[in-house]
Amino acid sequence: MNQLQSMRVFVKVADLGSFVGAAGALDLSTAVVTRHVADLEARLGTRLLNRTTRRLSLTESGATYLERVRHILADLEGVEQMVVARNHEPVGTLRIVAPVVFGLHSLAPVVQSYAQRYPDVVPDVTLADRHVDLVEEGFDVGILVARHMRSASIVTRRLTTGYMTVCATPDYLARHGTPTRPEDLLRHSCLSRPTEQGGGEERVFTGPDGEVRVRPSNAIAANNTEMLRQFALLGMGVAILPSYLIGRDLSAGRLVRLLDEYSLPPIEITIAYPSRLHLPAKVRTFIDHLVEHFQPGSGSARDARGAAQRRAVAEVSATDDLSAPEVTDDPLGSGGTTRRVARVPRPRIAASQF
Template sequence: MNQLQSMRVFVKVADLGSFVGAAGALDLSTAVVTRHVADLEARLSTRLLNRTTRRLSLTESGMTYLERVRHILDDLDGVEQMVVARNHEPVGTLRIVAPVVFGLHSLAPVVQSYAARYPNVVPDVTLADRQADLVDEGFDVGILVARPMRSASIVTRRLTTGYMTVCATPAYLAQHGTPRRPEDLLTHPCLSRPAEQGGEERVFTGPDGEVRVRPTNAIVANNTEMLRQFALLGMGVAILPSYLIGRDLAAGRLVPLLGDYHLPPIEITIAYASRLHLPAKVRTFIDHLVAHFEQTDRQARDPRATAVALSKAITQVAGHDDVEDDLPVPDLSADTARPVHKAARERVVAASF
């Protein structure tokens, strides 16, 4: 029989001084209760109870055993209560792993608002541009950017979609002209990642279908934040994710290009070990993260925000020969705010990332 259950039965019999009373309290038959105590005595090769027709009493060994077993059961109950509380109340260390650039530009405000809401949880964030093994490395959740995780033990959930945007500074465009088609990138210095990270051939989809180009690299870097810095310095044309440059586009520091063409989207997901018995800290963080990006997605679809961003871009590039005369004011009530400058035809997507 189950030794732990036998210990619980023995304590109840000792406390009530009766097999019948213990059976009723534990919702067991008297025969089962008697068997549990007999099994304990057989295991220990020691009599724990003196039995008479009128009463039960503890032997000396029984008193010693009862005292120690009671402490063991109390400790076990305390551990179980603590684990149950952790599963229902957010508490403890929450280990998160995310790509470096996404973490720096998009994750910090989410972690800050979560920590403010759940002060008993301590976020422990690791930034790494590699696919971490959540189970082996002890991470509670992982953020994946354009990197699927296939594992029977891992659950993934979509957070949002990012977009790659061709962009340059207004000063660069004023000096070097504005690319109109993907092929025009061949005549501009481009800022790119190494080929193994997707830095060579680019596949655009436009009015005439698919267009493949291999931009001429002026600078290669394995970190997109470094490429953003190069782009802001006016060193060439860059192709960067929306979650990295959304604020630069909205502020007009960078101008979106090739608005009639788009590159494949970037799926951003959250991964965690299992759907079953998730600790409260993990469950609440996942919900908080999903809600945050649902809000930013709604804001990104707001045509008024898009129109404001486009107006700033127009102001920044105004004055050189790519600006059309008599620019109309963006229609803030339209379903979609269309860019009115040829150098700003790419949608400003997810500017709040």
């Protein structure tokens, strides 16, 4: 029989001094109660209770055993209550993992406001630009940008959308001119990640005449987006950077948004966590807090967007040009390539940035 249950039954028998009374209190039959005590005595190899026709009494071993068992059961109950409380009340260490640049520029205010709201939770933040396995590495919550996370048993939930922005400093544009079409990037110094990290890859712009595919050549490469931002701020070239990184730079005029009539594919920002089953309160409340922070129209979202918000783009009228795609190799003699795909334009809606 279950040893823990047998211990509970023994304590009840000792407290009530009766097998019958213990059976009634525990909603068990008298035979089952008797069997539990007998199994304990057999396991221990000693008699715990003296039985007579009129009363029960503890043996010396029984009294010692009863005292220790009370402590064990009390400790167990305390542990169970603590675990239940952790599932129902936000408490304990919350391990969070996020990409480096997103974490530095967008996550800190969320963690600060969450910690103020739930002081019994201790956030433990890890920033990593690599594939992460939440389960293997013991993280409670992860934030995905460009799918930098993997696990066989995670649940994901969309958080918000970011946008890639072509930008440069006013000084750089004064010296080198302002690109007005994606093809113009081929004659500019472009700042990007190394080739092995996707730098120098073909960029797909959507504009008034459909898709334009351009493969700019790197003038400077860096494996960190924040470093590319620093290069751009120093006037070293044109960069394509995420909106959550440069919103304040655009607002302050340190960087200028380029190619407003063209857009690049959006970046989906996603929350990930190990399982929906028995989700601890600290995880559940942090996820809700994240969603609240980034939801459209919230004060936090408006502050983060600031002047980085894309100007509204008027609906583009349809065109009858359905000619086959035209491919031109290096039309500007700059070592890059461009390809324009003519198609009927779709109406465009200004994309919010955060």
